[in-house]
Amino acid sequence: MYLFILFCVLFLGPHLVFSETFPEYFKFAVSTSAYQVEGAWNLSGKGPSVWDWYTHTYPEKIADGSNGDIACDSYNKYEEDISFLQDLGVDYYRMSISWPRIFPSGYFNEINLEGVEYYLNLFKLLKAAGIEPLVTLYHWDLPLVYHNMGGWTNPLLADWFGEYARRCYELFGSYVKYWITLNEPQTTCTNAYSYGTFAPGYSLNGVATYICAYVHLLAHAKAYHIYHDEFYAEQQGKVSIVLVTYWGEPNNSSSEADVAAAKNFLQFSMGLLAHPIFIGNWPQVVIDEVDQKSELQGYTRSRLPKFTDEQVAYIKGTADFFGLNYYSTYMISDNTNAAEILYPPSYGTDIKITLGLNSSWPNSASSWLYNVPWGLRKLINWVSNQYNKPEIIITENGYSDDGSSIDDAGRIHYLNGHMCEVLRAISDDGCNVTGYTQWTMMDNFEWNAGYTERFGLIHVDFGSDNRTRTPKSFYEWFKNVVKTNTINCTGF
Numbered sequence: 001m002y003l004f005i006l007f008c009v010l011f012l013g014p015h016l017v018f019s020e021t022f023p024e025y026f027k028f029a030v031s032t033s034a035y036q037v038e039g040a041w042n043l044s045g046k047g048p049s050v051w052d053w054y055t056h057t058y059p060e061k062i063a064d065g066s067n068g069d070i071a072c073d074s075y076n077k078y079e080e081d082i083s084f085l086q087d088l089g090v091d092y093y094r095m096s097i098s099w100p101r102i103f104p105s106g107y108f109n110e111i112n113l114e115g116v117e118y119y120l121n122l123f124k125l126l127k128a129a130g131i132e133p134l135v136t137l138y139h140w141d142l143p144l145v146y147h148n149m150g151g152w153t154n155p156l157l158a159d160w161f162g163e164y165a166r167r168c169y170e171l172f173g174s175y176v177k178y179w180i181t182l183n184e185p186q187t188t189c190t191n192a193y194s195y196g197t198f199a200p201g202y203s204l205n206g207v208a209t210y211i212c213a214y215v216h217l218l219a220h221a222k223a224y225h226i227y228h229d230e231f232y233a234e235q236q237g238k239v240s241i242v243l244v245t246y247w248g249e250p251n252n253s254s255s256e257a258d259v260a261a262a263k264n265f266l267q268f269s270m271g272l273l274a275h276p277i278f279i280g281n282w283p284q285v286v287i288d289e290v291d292q293k294s295e296l297q298g299y300t301r302s303r304l305p306k307f308t309d310e311q312v313a314y315i316k317g318t319a320d321f322f323g324l325n326y327y328s329t330y331m332i333s334d335n336t337n338a339a340e341i342l343y344p345p346s347y348g349t350d351i352k353i354t355l356g357l358n359s360s361w362p363n364s365a366s367s368w369l370y371n372v373p374w375g376l377r378k379l380i381n382w383v384s385n386q387y388n389k390p391e392i393i394i395t396e397n398g399y400s401d402d403g404s405s406i407d408d409a410g411r412i413h414y415l416n417g418h419m420c421e422v423l424r425a426i427s428d429d430g431c432n433v434t435g436y437t438q439w440t441m442m443d444n445f446e447w448n449a450g451y452t453e454r455f456g457l458i459h460v461d462f463g464s465d466n467r468t469r470t471p472k473s474f475y476e477w478f479k480n481v482v483k484t485n486t487i488n489c490t491g492f
């Protein structure tokens, strides 16, 4: 009998019971960002951001010609938003502060107290509801003046960002214990500075791509050090950054070239930002490839800006956990042809790969988003192995619908699969994942897709003046997972 019980505990336990229960310390959250939900773009003293300028100047670059002028109107409806969060029972709420809402000129010569008050009220209400704020300092809404001075290609932005971070720690640090400096520099440096699809719409592929990453890293490190030098002793919080990549699976796993190509892809996408922070300096493969190619292209210096030894040391170790976003996977093939293409220079030809998809993967309302749950487990393992087993918080993962129905079976399917893979990464693989954040709490302004792609667990009626919020089916499903701390992974 004892032997039988021992057998059950040791062998069956982890599979039958434990594999479906999240660890006790595990935290659940939902996420939003300021520009995507707040609205009130020019009210109560707020200054303009690069997204205000971009959507107003180039409406044709947004799928439905829309903008975030009103968005979900969360500037006025935050109390209702918080009551939804409370009802959901989440441990955290990931949100961002709009820099130009509190410093309208972008600089620190004037402060908009109404904007400060807004965030203080929000944090107080969250605390009262027992919800921990996880606050992103910068989620893409750069004060317009900095864009006019070159934005993320201007290294001085690192100092301005550092000062902005200092002011936020001073103003809000007694309420906020989890800070994210920057959201997804990878996405900014590709979509916004290389391909021209996000504000400010720069098409400076292969050059600005790396300058942008360089400036983000200096800015992040500055904000991290300011916290630890000036605030940590009193505030005792944690500071990190949110990084994203697709998982890259070798197209043909028995082809050495494809396996190497998939490795390169991950170093160029995730490694570009994570290696300097978690290991030190750019990944060697990025240095080698971009330097060599720049020379072949006749540049007098590499397109990859170099860090000094002091900068390498300054950036290294500036994360108290790993903020990881995951949405989808690509099949990666080696592309030796790209190695021969010299002009125009591009990030894509630097990596020398071809991106592919598997036709069996279910799609979403976003052309780039497929339902590939195992990619998340592989990515978590890859991050754990590359960066010495950091604490990982999944800071975004989500699925888009087209807004036509609140019956979102596709979302339940996507998130059930992904959350089960997170659980396996913890219980079967021993990765240190401590939290999971669903993107996003409610339908909102989805950047260049406008309101045509909806990631919310709450539907928002953008045609109604009061932006009526209606929970989708996934809402109750997620609420139950949060409440019971368990998930049914049969068939996933």
Ligand code: PNW
Residues within 6 Å of the ligand: 033, 036, 183, 184, 187, 244, 327, 368, 396, 439, 446, 447, 455
């Ligand atoms: C993230 N891609 O952006 C952002 O942090 C959110 O603001 C955004 O709403 C959410 O994901 C959904 O898109 C991404 O092309 C944008 O792979 C684009 C990609 C990934 C993430």
